[in-house]
Amino acid sequence: xxxxxxxxTIRNAKAIAGTQKHLMNLASIILNxxxxxxxxxxxxxxxxxDSIVAFDAADxxxxxAVATEKAASAAANPVFVTFRREVVNMFATxxxxxxxxxxxxxxxxxxxxxxxxxxxxxxxxxRKARNTxxxxxxxxxxxxxxxxxxxxxxxxxKS
Numbered sequence: 001x002x003x004x005x006x007x008x009t010i011r012n013a014k015a016i017a018g019t020q021k022h023l024m025n026l027a028s029i030i031l032n033x034x035x036x037x038x039x040x041x042x043x044x045x046x047x048x049x050d051s052i053v054a055f056d057a058a059d060x061x062x063x064x065a066v067a068t069e070k071a072a073s074a075a076a077n078p079v080f081v082t083f084r085r086e087v088v089n090m091f092a093t094x095x096x097x098x099x100x101x102x103x104x105x106x107x108x109x110x111x112x113x114x115x116x117x118x119x120x121x122x123x124x125x126x127r128k129a130r131n132t133x134x135x136x137x138x139x140x141x142x143x144x145x146x147x148x149x150x151x152x153x154x155x156x157x158k159s
Contacts, residue, residue: 005052012045 003011019038028035036044084103091097095105126132133141 005056009049009052012049016042016045 019042023029023038023041026038028037029041030036031041084101087101088098088103088106091101092105098105
């Protein structure tokens with residue numbers, strides 16, 4: 001039998017019952033070079049069983065606590081993110097007030113002139129490749145109407 005916690009508890013209960021039934025009249029039993037009374041053996045086995053039961057109860061409480069914490073976090077995190085965004089928007093120019101909430105004002109993104117020039121070149125190349133035009137360029141394009149071809153008269157039957 002594999003020594004799982006359940007198996008140990010069952011094993012200990014059976015050993016305690018057998019000791020109480022058959023070994024209580026002995027003064028001591030020598031185990032691993034040490035003398036044990038039947039009462040000491042029962043106490044030792046019972047202590048192990050009690051610790052297994054206590055561990056299982058604590059583990060169940062821990063699992064319940066973990067599940068409770070996860071549920072609370074799942075409910076609170078989206079609200080906190082939105083709350084933080086709103087508070088930062090309200091007090092973006094007041095870093096002292098944001099510090100009272102434990103927030104810092106957002107840093108402005110600094111783009112180097114070289115990056116700006118490169119981005120402008122990429123935009124221009126993309127517009128050219130896609131042949132995209134702005135409002136004014138579209139307005140300058142005029143379509144030409146071709147007059148319809150003159151209708152050809154059907155030959156009249158000669159009589």
